[in-house]
Amino acid sequence: xxxxxxxxxxxxxxxxxxxxxxxxxxxxxxxxxxxxxxxxxxxxxxxxxxxxxxxxxxxxxxxxxxxxxxxxxxxxxxxxxxxxxxxxxxxxxxxxxxxxxxxxxxxxxxxxxxxxxxxxxxxxxxxxxxxxxxxxxxxxxxxxxxxxxxxxxxxxxxxxxxxxxxxxxxxxxxxxxxxxxxxxxxxxxxxxxxxxxxxxxxxxxxxxxxxxxxxxxxxxxxxxxxxxxxxxxxxxxxxxxxxxxxxxxxxxxxxxxxxxxxxxxxxxxxxxxxxxxxxxxxxxxxxxxxxxxxxxxxxxxxxxxxxxxxxxxxxxxx
Numbered sequence: 533x534x535x536x537x538x539x540x541x542x543x544x545x546x547x548x549x550x551x552x553x554x555x556x557x558x559x560x561x562x563x564x565x566x567x568x569x570x571x572x573x574x575x576x577x578x579x580x581x582x583x584x585x586x587x588x589x590x591x592x593x594x595x596x597x598x599x600x601x602x603x604x605x606x607x608x609x610x611x612x613x614x615x616x617x618x619x620x621x622x623x624x625x626x627x628x629x630x631x632x633x634x635x636x637x638x639x640x641x642x643x644x645x646x647x648x649x650x651x652x653x654x655x656x657x658x659x660x661x662x663x664x665x666x667x668x669x670x671x672x673x674x675x676x677x678x679x680x681x682x683x684x685x686x687x688x689x690x691x692x693x694x695x696x697x698x699x700x701x702x703x704x705x706x707x708x709x710x711x712x713x714x715x716x717x718x719x720x721x722x723x724x725x726x727x728x729x730x731x732x733x734x735x736x737x738x739x740x741x742x743x744x745x746x747x748x749x750x751x752x753x754x755x756x757x758x759x760x761x762x763x764x765x766x767x768x769x770x771x772x773x774x775x776x777x778x779x780x781x782x783x784x785x786x787x788x789x790x791x792x793x794x795x796x797x798x799x800x801x802x803x804x805x806x807x808x809x810x811x812x813x814x815x816x817x818x819x820x821x822x823x824x825x826x827x828x829x830x831x832x833x834x835x836x837x838x839x840x841x842x843x844x845x846x847x848x849x850x
Contacts, residue, residue: 557583557750559758562596562608565589566712566784566794568739568762574779575765575772583754591692592662600625606745607755611710612736612816617664619835620826626837627738628746629759629844630809631766633800635729637711638670643699644722648706651678651727657705660688660695664825666733667708669816672823673732682823699723712786715793734812738805746837756843763802763847770799804844805836 563569569587572578578585588605590596593614599605601623610618615627640659642648648657651674661667668687675682688704692713698704700721707717717723729735739759745751769776773795781791803809813832820826 557754558586559583559607559745559751559754560586560588560605561758562588562590562599562605564593564596564609565591566780566786566791568609570780570783571769571776571800572762572765573783574776575768577761577765577768581757581761583750583757585758593665594662594691597623597625600740600742603742603744605742606751607739607741607758609737609739611666611669612734612738612813613666613669613820614662614664615738615740615835616813616816616820616830617825620820620828620830624743625740626743626746626835627740627805627809627813628755628837628840629739629762630803630805631737631739631800632803633735633737633798635731635733635735636797637714637794638666638709638729638733638735639714639725640670640674640706640708640727641699641714641717641723641725642706643702644724646705646724646726648726651675651680653726654706655680655684656686658686658688658703659706659708660690660698660704661708662691662695663689664820666710666729668825669819670727670729670733671708672819672825673729674727676819676822677732711794711798712784712790715790716786719787719790719793734815736809736812736816741837756840759802759840760843760847763844764850765847766800766802767848769795770801802844802848804841805838806841810836 593610596608597610597614597618600608648654659671661671672682695707699707741755777792777795778788780795781788810832817830817832821829
């Protein structure tokens with residue numbers, strides 16, 4: 533049966549079963565600080581959802597994707613780089629929605645008193661990031677762009693909380709990270725960037741779902757409704773940046789200036805997983821293959837499920 537036909541059947545099934553079926557449908561959603569849940573609550577799009585959402589928050593994509601791999605969540609949000617890393621290790625997931633963000637939010641940050649002014653000044657230095665993360669992707673892409681090799685820097689793999697502590701103490705020289713961590717380092721700590729993702733990485737992230745969740749008619753229908761609401765929330769966020777930034781700050785417990793910076797420069801939009809998304813994901817796959825992070829080439833087209841395109845388009849235009 534074609535995916536769109538299956539989706540239509542799922543909606544019909546939910547409708548025929550009535551409200552009691554809705555109440556029994558639970559989506560277990562994995563989120564990272566300041567992302568999916570924050571924008572949806574700020575935009576007020578979750579009201580009246582005909583299913584229950586069980587949110588789990590993670591500090592970074594790696595533990596979120598590990599939860600997805602072992603069945604702890606049904607779906608979640610992550611960057612293209614950790615998504616690639618996870619699918620290469622056998623996670624049974626596919627991207628059902630993509631987001632595009634401004635790449636100013638992804639940066640290599642140093643302390644304010646650091647002598648480093650560029651990536652080349654960090655040759656031989658200790659740069660922290662998460663293994664397989666978008667921060668890792670940024671370092672590898674910038675090294676290639678500058679004619680350098682991964683071994684020209686000393687990569688230290690740390691979770692965000694540990695990386696922030698290490699940078700403040702001076703035990704590492706730089707941290708390759710993303711918002712809201714980048715914005716907090718700049719606004720609160722007065723640290724500065726020596727390089728960012730503008731013109732280097734695609735600014736691509738995914739909302740993914742486990743294969744068993746999209747195969748379940750009730751959960752598939754709930755996921756279609758969820759991505760419609762999510763796309764609507766992202767459109768609202770672009771047109772209400774200041775209001776969203778203030779609400780975001782309250783929801784995640786960071787200063788208002790941090791929230792406004794995050795929202796204004798990210799300019800995140802939701803989009804279907806079309807040909808342009810597949811092409812950019814293939815670029816990330818090939819970068820990771822060249823760098824030895826994955827052992828075999830994956831076909832990006834096999835990692836996406838485009839059958840939610842109509843649901844995304846409905847949210848983005850309403």
